[in-house]
Amino acid sequence: MLPPSEQWWERWTRDERILGGSDFVAAVIEQTHPRPAKVAAAVVMPFLLRAVAARCQVTPEEIASSSVRWRALAARAVVCQFAVRHRGLSLRAIAGALGISKNNPS
Secondary structure (H helix, E strand, O other): OOOHHHHHHHHHHHHHHHHOOHHHHHHHHHHHOOOOOOOOHHHHHHHHHHHHHHHHOOOHHHHOOOOOOHHHHHHHHHHHHHHHHOOOOOHHHHHHHHOOOOOOOO
16 A cells, blocks of 8 residues: 555546546536636626625625624625626625725635
8 A cells, every 4th residue: 555645646647547638637627617707897796786685685785895794794705705606706806896805705
């Protein structure tokens, strides 16, 4: 049995033999999980704020404020998650649209 420091290499080479080269695997992953098209934050954020605010029972203004109410925090987290994962927005763009520091959306 290989020592733990070398076991990852054995798994990687086995995957390479079964699946093909790293380029092939990366291409398959890209085809099955394409990156979201980037859209301007000015276009997406107002709609997203209204939609999330309605479902979380807060106002869009409260989401974009420094409120620490748990509903506002949860809504802000949903907005940030959706904007990054599904719309491809950068953390800087989200922070600018919400009026918060760029470290908060992460």
